[in-house]
Amino acid sequence: MDNPQKKAKAYWNENLRYLVILLSIWFVVSFGAGILLKDWLNAIKIGGFGLGFWFAQQGAIYVFVILIFVYVRLMNKLDKKYGYDD
Amino acid sequence: MDVQSWTLLLVVISFSLYIGIAIWSRASSTSDFYIAGGHVPALANGLATAADWMSAASFLGMAGLLSFTGYDGSVYLMGWTGGYVLLALLLAPYLRKFGKFTVPDFIGDRYYSNITRTVAVICALLVSFTYVAGQMRGVGLVFSRFLEVPIDTGVIIGMIIVLFYAVLGGMKGITYTQVAQYCVLIFAFMVPAIFISIQMTGNPVPQLGMGAQVLGEEISLLDKLDGLSEALGFTAYTDGSKSTVDIFCITAALMVGTAGLPHVIVRFFTVPNVRDARKSAGYALLFIAILYTTAPAVAVFARTNLIETVSDQPYEEMPEWFRKWETTGLIVFDDKNKDGLIQYVGDTDKNELTVDPDITVLANPEIAKLPNWVIALVAAGGLAAALSTAAGLLLVISTAISHDLIKKQWKPNISDKYELALARISAVIAVCIAGYFGINPPDFVAATVALAFGLAAASFFPAIILGIFYKKMNKEGATAGMVAGILIMLYYMLRFKFDMFGGGNSSDWWFGISPEGFGTVAMLLNFIISLSVSALFKDPPIEVQEIVENIRLPKNAGRANSH
Numbered sequence: 217m218d219n220p221q222k223k224a225k226a227y228w229n230e231n232l233r234y235l236v237i238l239l240s241i242w243f244v245v246s247f248g249a250g251i252l253l254k255d256w257l258n259a260i261k262i263g264g265f266g267l268g269f270w271f272a273q274q275g276a277i278y279v280f281v282i283l284i285f286v287y288v289r290l291m292n293k294l295d296k297k298y299g300y301d302d
Numbered sequence: 303m304d305v306q307s308w309t310l311l312l313v314v315i316s317f318s319l320y321i322g323i324a325i326w327s328r329a330s331s332t333s334d335f336y337i338a339g340g341h342v343p344a345l346a347n348g349l350a351t352a353a354d355w356m357s358a359a360s361f362l363g364m365a366g367l368l369s370f371t372g373y374d375g376s377v378y379l380m381g382w383t384g385g386y387v388l389l390a391l392l393l394a395p396y397l398r399k400f401g402k403f404t405v406p407d408f409i410g411d412r413y414y415s416n417i418t419r420t421v422a423v424i425c426a427l428l429v430s431f432t433y434v435a436g437q438m439r440g441v442g443l444v445f446s447r448f449l450e451v452p453i454d455t456g457v458i459i460g461m462i463i464v465l466f467y468a469v470l471g472g473m474k475g476i477t478y479t480q481v482a483q484y485c486v487l488i489f490a491f492m493v494p495a496i497f498i499s500i501q502m503t504g505n506p507v508p509q510l511g512m513g514a515q516v517l518g519e520e521i522s523l524l525d526k527l528d529g530l531s532e533a534l535g536f537t538a539y540t541d542g543s544k545s546t547v548d549i550f551c552i553t554a555a556l557m558v559g560t561a562g563l564p565h566v567i568v569r570f571f572t573v574p575n576v577r578d579a580r581k582s583a584g585y586a587l588l589f590i591a592i593l594y595t596t597a598p599a600v601a602v603f604a605r606t607n608l609i610e611t612v613s614d615q616p617y618e619e620m621p622e623w624f625r626k627w628e629t630t631g632l633i634v635f636d637d638k639n640k641d642g643l644i645q646y647v648g649d650t651d652k653n654e655l656t657v658d659p660d661i662t663v664l665a666n667p668e669i670a671k672l673p674n675w676v677i678a679l680v681a682a683g684g685l686a687a688a689l690s691t692a693a694g695l696l697l698v699i700s701t702a703i704s705h706d707l708i709k710k711q712w713k714p715n716i717s718d719k720y721e722l723a724l725a726r727i728s729a730v731i732a733v734c735i736a737g738y739f740g741i742n743p744p745d746f747v748a749a750t751v752a753l754a755f756g757l758a759a760a761s762f763f764p765a766i767i768l769g770i771f772y773k774k775m776n777k778e779g780a781t782a783g784m785v786a787g788i789l790i791m792l793y794y795m796l797r798f799k800f801d802m803f804g805g806g807n808s809s810d811w812w813f814g815i816s817p818e819g820f821g822t823v824a825m826l827l828n829f830i831i832s833l834s835v836s837a838l839f840k841d842p843p844i845e846v847q848e849i850v851e852n853i854r855l856p857k858n859a860g861r862a863n864s865h
Binding site: 284 | 373387594595598
């Protein structure tokens with residue numbers, strides 16, 4: 217990885233791959249579990265909640281927080297791997 | 303001590319704290335004033351962003367809204383938190399690397415056009431003004447309810463406080479007062495929630511108490527509430543009544559709108575580097591999530607308590623809080639069948655009780671018979687929430703005037719000192735205008751707040767995303783997309799909210815999507831038009847493409863500056 221342009225492109229592609237994976241999870245927990253599959257998931261009861269309702273009012277938010285911190289970790293590692301960390 | 307003395311005491315203590323911080327953190331340059339010098343630690347920025355974001359509407363309004371709409375209210379919970387994932391992953395790191403002062407700065411430079419910059423300035427001003435009017439009103443309401451001063455006096459007291467630390471300290475003063483305000487508001491929100499959760503379910507964690515078994519009964523709280531609601535003819539609490547497509551679109555519009563709001567984005571310019579920009583987005587959402595996962599629990603407790611207290615009970619035996627709120631007109635009882643009992647039912651012909659959802663958070667501690675200091679704490683928390691958001695918005699407004707319009711377009715040669723003075727004068731003017739709207743609220747405030755999200759979704763979001771992720775996006779495409787997105791959004795809102803262009807009701811909505819959710823459609827249209835128009839014109843200049851390549855790499859994000 218001597219060519220800076222090649223290096224930048226490889227870094228960017230790995231970054232995009234992370235984004236696709238993390239945003240898919242983002243979509244599945246909110247729009248999927250909390251909205252589209254809500255009625256179906258509500259048949260499953262956990263801790264007094266229907267699962268679909270729980271995702272819509274609790275679960276999706278917890279996953280959002282986790283997603284950002286996972287992203288921070290992944291990117292810090294990626295920056296280091298490519299030497300972009302200050 | 304009574305509620306009023308407690309409130310006065312807590313308000314004086316918290317306000318002195320804010321003023322003390324403002325004096326300690328005076329701004330001495332435009333960089334201090336606009337972005338706190340660019341060296342706010344990630345944790346502090348996370349706290350400040352959370353306070354900035356959570357307004358009077360989040361603190362006072364949201365639990366009430368959830369309480370009265372059940373599942374339908376989930377759009378706000380997911381919408382106003384999910385937006386931070388977009389912000390953290392798609393916007394914040396790159397905008398921080400770009401390293402300027404404002405959102406119009408980015409749009410204007412990336413699209414090498416002052417027309418595009420001006421469009422962005424207009425959007426920023428429109429969004430921020432509609433928001434700030436509501437905040438000043440919130441300050442006035444809390445003062446009038448708890449200290450029994452007229453609403454207008456309350457607004458003016460709020461104006462003076464904000465003026466003091468926004469004008470003196472700019473972003474630097476605002477940031478550190480917001481850190482203090484977050485602590486006040488989250489404490490004020492959690493204490494009553496924990497008390498009530500223990501009271502009703504024995505579980506001290508409201509997020510768990512919400513689904514736990516009711517004390518002394520064999521049924522979970524949510525099942526009980528569903529049963530109570532259906533028995534009275536309301537929709538089951540966990541079901542909701544909006545269509546799935548509408549829920550989907552409103553959630554998406556709020557998420558994307560959140561990620562496009564200038565007063566939130568600008569907070570990420572204040573941290574030292576890209577790494578901290580990412581991290582502070584995580585902290586911000588964590589601190590927001592504490593309130594946002596508690597609010598639905600508060601909503602369930604309040605709804606259950608309300609139904610049990612009033613339903614089929616004699617009007618004469620109602621507790622004191624009921625009468626107090628009746629005098630404000632926010633609770634209205636009309637004994638239609640003259641039996642002296644309160645019929646609170648879903649059938650509007652037979653229903654005798656109207657409760658304004660906005661009182662839920664303020665009245666909740668009283669309904670649950672909590673001690674006076676807890677009730678006063680909620681008032682101080684509401685003020686903290688309203689003031690912190692108002693200050694953040696006022697800064698965007700003053701920056702848009704002194705930096706984006708005067709420095710960048712009109713008089714580029716003014717000195718830093720002169721620009722700082724201009725920024726302070728703009729802040730004073732902005733506070734006065736906001737105060738005016740707080741005292742004389744236009745009756746379209748509620749409708750235009752939804753419009754603000756729709757507009758941000760329809761304009762800023764696609765322009766910024768394409769600016770970062772699509773190197774070949776040119777000024778023609780971006781400008782056409784923004785203008786088309788805004789216009790169709792305005793048309794839809796004006797038609798279905800304000801009855802212009804022939805008006806219409808929910809059966810005329812396109813694809814069954816409400817105006818609140820239409821931002822999603824307008825955003826998609828913006829993307830399509832931007833990409834198609836951009837294909838017809840020549841690629842952006844090579845220097846601009848280099849800017850894009852540069853912002854994608856996190857290294858060497860020096861301190862932001864204006865040159």
